[in-house]
Amino acid sequence: MPDEIDLAIIKQLNRDARIKVSHLAQLVHLTAPAVAARIQRLEDAGIITRYTVEVDLDKLGFPRQVFIQVAVQDRQHAAYLALVKRHHNDFRHHYRTTGQFDYLLEGAFQDRHVLTSFLQTLGTLATYEVIDVIDDI
Structure with a gap:
């Protein structure tokens, strides 16, 4: 301890x-x-698991930072996880959660078109809510 x-x-x-x-x-x-x-x-002991780097996502070319809460439809979990895996470069964190939503994605996208394309595909597998990041404080 x-x-x-x-x-x-x-x-x-x-x-x-x-x-x-x-x-x-x-x-x-x-x-x-x-x-x-x-x-x-x-x-x-596995308490420290890795060392990471923080980057300025705007300067890196990913200004569309969002949190996406996802409620996956019945029997669509495998397809959902495959979709997230295909888009793994767009996500910083992927959490399984309790409550109304099954998952929480923390993502950063190059522009609204890339985000919209992902959301259109996600909408066939799940309901979701997008929370836009407006500032990092």
């Missing part, structure tokens, strides 16, 4: 996955070898 120091390490890594261990050690008041050992333990 992670302790307060582990949580502080995770918080700093979440802010900057490229932070130097020596700097991280200063922030959590431990030695660099102690921090490196804790990070290794967190990785081995």
Whole structure:
């Protein structure tokens, strides 16, 4: 079970996955070898599963950022999952959820035409609600 120091390490890594261990050690008041050992333990335990990069989707050419809540029609789950797999480059995250909707997609599209095309196909398999992202705060 992670302790307060582990949580502080995770918080700093979440802010900057490229932070130097020596700097991280200063922030959590431990030695660099102690921090490196804790990070290794967190990785081995599966608590830290990967290190990622945040990108500016607008500058990358994907200005249409949306969340799509999806309620899949009976017996259409396999077709839905195949559709999402075909469009995997358009989605940052894909969650199975509880409540009125079965899934939540976080996506970014090059333009409204690409989004519209995806939604037209999705509409044959599911009902959905699109939430446009208007700003990242």
